[in-house]
Amino acid sequence: MKDPSPTTERRVRLAQKLPRRVLALGRARDDGRTGVTAVARLDRRTKDLTKRLQPGEVAVIDHVDLDRVSAEALVSCQVGAVVNVAPSISGRYPNLGPQILIEAGIPLVDDVGPEIFTRLAEGDHVRVEDCTVHRGEEVVAKGTAQTAETVETALTEAKAGLASQLEAFVANTMEYVKRERDLLIDGVGVPEVSTKLAGRHALIVVRGYHYREDIATLRPYIREYRPVLIGVDGGADALLEAGYRPDMIVGDMDSVSDDALTCGAEIVVHAYRDGRAPGLKRVHELGTEAVVFPATATSEDIAMLLADDKGATLIVAVGTHANMVEFLDKGRAGMASTFLTRLRVGSKLVDAKGVSRLYRSRISTWSLLFLVLGAFVAIVTAVAMSPAGDVISPLLADRWHAFVFWLTGLFT
Known part of the structure; x- marks a missing residue:
């Protein structure tokens, strides 16, 4: 439910290669002013904001403990600067988002206060300089300008908060067990689907951590085992971008494109416990x-x-969450279900990185080349020793010359 939109993901590679060049466009003006001057886009939900951000614009968000996925989505949009109403690192745990923005060369102004949402309107031209946000000559908001040093210090201090977060996690886990005991233990409430999963592998794609690299490394595995391809919300678009059609799409349908929803995959809409399903x-x-x-x-x-x-x-x-920091980065409300689901699934669940390390194609490229070469030598030997060799040899020679002529034509 937290993956970035399909539009931002199509630009992620360019954003990672060229952010500093793009961001530099707004850093200096002819009037001598420094900072980033651009159009401001405002939204309290970072995921919704990334759907309409344009390169170089200023993103105004309200995101306590900015997580890694949201930060990567902002980087992929090539934002000029990020202004956060809330603290990007509250100290609860060492979240990864602010460091990603700073490393991408994106200015981050923290904790400017909620008043900026009433003082600024969507589309206003603003200038972000150091820790201050200006609209013309007016100072609209003032916060804390984050740097590599301040982020590193905050992350070090936040590591001390892990113990209290784990205590909160245990309490949240117990509450979740009480609510979803029947589902976790007996599978009560799991709907019937037409996609056949029994006896097959299932590949579940979430547009999260390093999903693009993981899909690329799994191509030999997908080709050989033909797993059921399940896209979680925007993960369906990730599969389409990689050249695969998902067999099933699961999610609340707020981060998946119309193309994915109409590609022929079976749709499973995630609903609230009371049955409400906004995505339906x-x-x-x-x-x-x-x-x-x-x-x-x-x-x-x-x-x-x-x-x-x-x-x-x-x-x-x-692209799923695999370690403690990633669980915490997801937010405490979602931690318990992820942890208990992994316990429920047990040994069936394998992270994509583990599969890519353990799996090797059964037939290597060199083995295939030696097989073809051996077959060619066997054919030539058989023709040479055959009484009909005098008849077949000129025919094979003609075919060989025709092949060489065709191959040469490809490069001339």
Whole structure:
């Protein structure tokens, strides 16, 4: 539910290679002023803001403990600067987002206060200089300008807060077990789907950490094992971008494109426990049928529970949360379901990086070349020793010359 939009992801590679060049466009003006001068875009939900940000614009957000996925989405949009109403590092845990922005050369002004949402309007031209936000000559907001040194210091101090966060995590886990005991233990509430998962591998793609690299490394595995491809919200677009059509799309449908929803995949809409499913309306408007899965877990968690309940023999996860910091980066509300889902799925679940390290194609390229060469030598020997060799040899020679002529033509 927290993955960046399809529009921002299509620009991620360019953003990572050229952010400093793009950002420099607004850094200096002819009037001698420094800082970033650009149009301001405001939204309290970072995920929604990244859908309409243009390169060089100033993003005004309200995001306590800016997480890694949101920061990478902002980088991919090539923002000129980020102004955060809340502290980007509160000290609860060492979140990864601010460091990503600073390393990309994006100015980050922290803790400017909620008043900026009333003082600024969407589309206003602003100038972000040091720790101050200006509109013309007016100072609209003032906060803390983050640097590599301040972020490093804050991250070091935040590591001390891990103990209290783990205590809160334990309490949250117990509450989640009480709510979803039947689903976790007995699979009660898992809907029936038409996609056949029994006895097959399932590849679940979340547009999260290093998903693009993971999909690339799994190409030999996908080609050989033909797993059921399950995209979690924007993960469906990630599969399409990689050249694969998802067999199933799971999620609340707020971060997936219309192209993905109409590609022919089976749709499973994530609903609240009371049955409300905001994403169902959008699916029906596209003329597509859907199955509803009510649960308080996250979308990636219900995708794993669904694959496990329907008999998948192996579940390979791409872009999901794999360690303690990533769990915390996700937010405490979603930590318990992810942790308990992994316990429920057990040994079936394998991270994509583990598969890429362990899996090797059964037939290597060199083995295939030696096989072809051996077959060619055997044919030549058989023709030479055959009584009909005098007849066949000129024919093979003609074919060989024709092949060489065709091959030469490709490079001339």
